[in-house]
Amino acid sequence: MIPRGFSFSAANADIDGTSSPKNDIGLLYCNTKASLCGVFTRNRVKAAPVLIGMDLVKRGVVRAVLANSGNANACTGEAGLDDAKRLMAAVASRLKIDADEVIPLSTGVIGVRLPVDKMLSKLDTLARGLGDNVDTFARSMMTTDTFPKIASRKVGQACILGVAKGSGMIAPDMATTLAIVITDAIMERGDLERTIKDAVRTTFNAITVDGDTSTNDTLIALSSNMLHAELEGVEKAIFEVIQELSMMVVKDGEGASKVVRINVSGCDTDEEARKVGKTVGNSLLVKTALYGSDPNWGRIMAAIGYSGVDIDTGSVSIHISGHPVVERGVEAGGYKEEDVRSALEGKDIHIDISVGSGSGSFTIWTTDLTHKYVDINAEYRS
Amino acid sequence: MIPRGFSFSAANADIDGTSSPKNDIGLLYCNTKASLCGVFTRNRVKAAPVLIGMDLVKRGVVRAVLANSGNANACTGEAGLDDAKRLMAAVASRLKIDADEVIPLSTGVIGVRLPVDKMLSKLDTLARGLGDNVDTFARSMMTTDTFPKIASRKVGQACILGVAKGSGMIAPDMATTLAIVITDAIMERGDLERTIKDAVRTTFNAITVDGDTSTNDTLIALSSNMLHAELEGVEKAIFEVIQELSMMVVKDGEGASKVVRINVSGCDTDEEARKVGKTVGNSLLVKTALYGSDPNWGRIMAAIGYSGVDIDTGSVSIHISGHPVVERGVEAGGYKEEDVRSALEGKDIHIDISVGSGSGSFTIWTTDLTHKYVDINAEYRS
The missing domain is CATH 3.10.20.340 (ArgJ beta chain, C-terminal domain)
Structure with missing residues (x-):
């Protein structure tokens, strides 16, 4: 059950240098201009993708999300911002969209530069692989997570789908961990923004695993605005998807048994x-x-x-x-x-x-x- | 090296009911009216001995300290206050002093009534055993501590001696864990109070083991006012004793290897x-x-x-x-x-x-x- 207009892919770029067979780079694409909202970490130390994402959300339009695990691109200064921008430009050129229509999401170790060349070499694979495999995409964002976190709801013909990652550095009083919610329901950007902000307050901001607030927490919501659906139902469904994802993050808390x-x-x-x-x-x-x-x-x-x-x-x-x-x-x-x-x-x-x-x-x-x-x-x- | 006027004893009252051979009740006695200062936990949930101690410190005079481990006498309501007062009265009668010249200190499990009768049955042993064995007294206060915490300094003929317990529920932003500092140096109560408050700020209030602030944290200072000593030197020595004790508490932090x-x-x-x-x-x-x-x-x-x-x-x-x-x-x-x-x-x-x-x-x-x-x-x- 994928909202119309969206497709996914994933690849292995060996971002953390351990030669693990796990996919660590994922692409989400929307075949039309999607409206974009987001909430971000309140940590004063903000990763490069968070700083860039906060700017893109002001613009409010997006076509693609480039997500990676294995490296947070945090505490990497100007060089980290340049690395992210190089990747955004390359994705845009590959997909024939604008560079500022690509939003980067990173998670993993802090303080290490992204292996940009390794990542660039996978963009063809990612672009060619776009399809409906959301599970593969969700797995590419995982770090210490033990299972992919995916939730969805239907409202009439419209659909709401959410994916998240998170296991450690989880604490309330933040924007959230990495999460993406997409829908094809037509809705005003103001409504989308209000809905995710309300939802985050009692879901992601109400969970804690270790009391540590990450430098990279991000929740973004995208709508391809393709289908009419009853607004109240859509808002409720978005809330439920975000709540379900946040519960999955707690359940998968590092080492947690309860x-x-x-x-x-x-x-x-x-x-x-x-x-x-x-x-x-x-x-x-x-x-x-x-x-x-x-x-x-x-x-x-x-x-x-x-x-x-x-x-x-x-x-x-x-x-x-x-x-x-x-x-x-x-x-x-x-x-x-x-x-x-x-x-x-x-x-x-x-x-x-x-x-x-x-x-x-x-x-x-x-x-x-x-x-x-x-x-x-x-x-x-x- | 014991400040003049003070003596100590300890006994085993099986306060936690585990039949452990460890001493768990200790008595500190001063053969003259000692001046008393204290700082107490800022936890809103205050144990009975903390509430009583805060009152006694206002009075500013004390003759004896009755300390126990194995039971915090916290969250025990009015009954807990009555238990502590029964013990204070019995100690006072045994030592022929006033009941409000006895300050109780408790540490251990929260929410369980003190086994008062068991403790009363040891008061004779405690009174008879009074002597210079500060090590035994310090050990009677230990819970998960792995070593007794004792520090001392000389200033001229005068002496400053401190004992403390603490291993878990240790966090800054509190008054302190259980600690007693005694001296025979003659000093104004205001000077003693200022000295311990200043010292606690950068010592006990600057340590953390688990971020948990206890319901029973207490540091009291007693002076038998028997010897003239240079004030600045005494204040410095009190600071050093408190600092040394606080470092011992961190070093003995539960499970700590560093x-x-x-x-x-x-x-x-x-x-x-x-x-x-x-x-x-x-x-x-x-x-x-x-x-x-x-x-x-x-x-x-x-x-x-x-x-x-x-x-x-x-x-x-x-x-x-x-x-x-x-x-x-x-x-x-x-x-x-x-x-x-x-x-x-x-x-x-x-x-x-x-x-x-x-x-x-x-x-x-x-x-x-x-x-x-x-x-x-x-x-x-x-």
Whole structure:
């Protein structure tokens, strides 16, 4: 199910120099001028493709996306910008479009120049290979990801398709990780932009794997504007696609063995609830207790307490996967520790935190912190 | 070398119920009214002994410290306050002093009531055992600590002695972990207070192991005011004792295999430099790269970028243990990756970050993040 007007291809340019057989360069092409929106990392250190993408989004029109893994083209200065522009010009010339109709997306190691010549040598393969193989394209963006992330919805005849990559350097309070949403539904660019900004707030910006915000986070949305479809339905479908992709990113969090939904309610504002949820979701002590299936609610209380939100300790209640463990700031009566331990041994954990009687609430998704996380990040240059 | 007027003892009350042979309750006694100052956790969730200690510090006079490990007496509500007060009254009656001349310090698991009767049954042993064995006392406060933390200085005839515990739930931006500094030097309470507050800012508040701020952090300072000593020298000695203790806490960070000093300079203010250093020092990706001896400076750049401080990327330079790896925001020329890798294989790493031409600077101490950290915290209820 591919939105009309779009096609994909992928190739292996050995970008990281390890001679891995994995594809690491991908091309997405639109046979008409697509409208373009995007949200980008709030990290002050912005990769070259992020700086370029932010400019292109102002223009609002795009024909192609050149994505690569194995190299983030970040902290590469002016030379990095020139490298990206050389690639954009070559893609444009190959596809007979304008250079500023090509948006680059990069992910991988920081601080190393792109092997531009290797990448240029694959452009013919990419242009010739354009077709409907979105899976191959999604895989070409993967780094430590263990599965490709693809989601789609139909609204009448129109279609919304999203692909994403992300596994480490995942934290809320950012624009997002690498993600592309495409549709053939006709919609105003303003509507598209509002829809993705709204969606990102409670999806990609509400997930955390390691608390590290990347230099390259980007979510772009493209519409080929080919089919009439009911706007509200399309907006809802775009939201659902983005939400599904963000859940896939958490699920594939580096080394993660569990996905943990943390719902915080009773705050004065949603922003305060977000802050509490983020603090609990990033706490190493909470994340390791979750890994060990230890119902150690004291670590959750401690994290709530240092979240920076002005909380009345005596009003805090905590449920772990439905079991009340804290009531009015102290241990709840009548739950069995063994029941909570069993619940924590599952793959999907829910932590519900209520901190007062306000109407502010927010939901954060996080993972446990495992030995494998340390393996991946101590022994692998990513 | 014990300051005059003070004595110590310790006993085993099996506070955590594991029948471990380790001492877990300690008594410090002063044979005269000692002046008392203290700084306490900024966590909103404050343990019962913290709430009581904050009150006692206002009074400013103390005769005894009752410290225990194995139980934090945190999130125990009114009952927890009553438990602590029962113990204070019993200690006071045993030592023939006032109940509000006894300050309680607790560390261990959160959310469990203190086994008061078990503890009361050891008070005779503690009172009879009072002597100069500060090592035994320091060990009775240990939880996941692997060694007791004791530091001392002489100033003329006067003496400054400090003991601390701390290994996990260690983060800057707090008052401190459990620490006691005692002296026999005569000094105004205002001078003592100013000295410990100044010292904590750049010592205990500048260390991080896991980014988690405890509910029980406390540093208290007691003076028996028995000997005249030169004030400036005493203040310097108190600073050095506190600094030495804080370095021991980092060194003994849970699972840590390396101590990492992060110096940040060139910011507009010291506070901004602290924020940058803290963000780098808490980054899981930086900490795992340090564990793996991987000179992956891109992760340091990314953390600088999301620290929330308004930084000009192009002005950033980074040295790792003396080797320049980043200059003006991009990879520095002329260093050998193998040299940096070798340096990172040591136990003491220095990271020097310069982010501009301002005069604000700060030094943070952190640890690497190891498999053992995950072992300790996934498999041990602390």
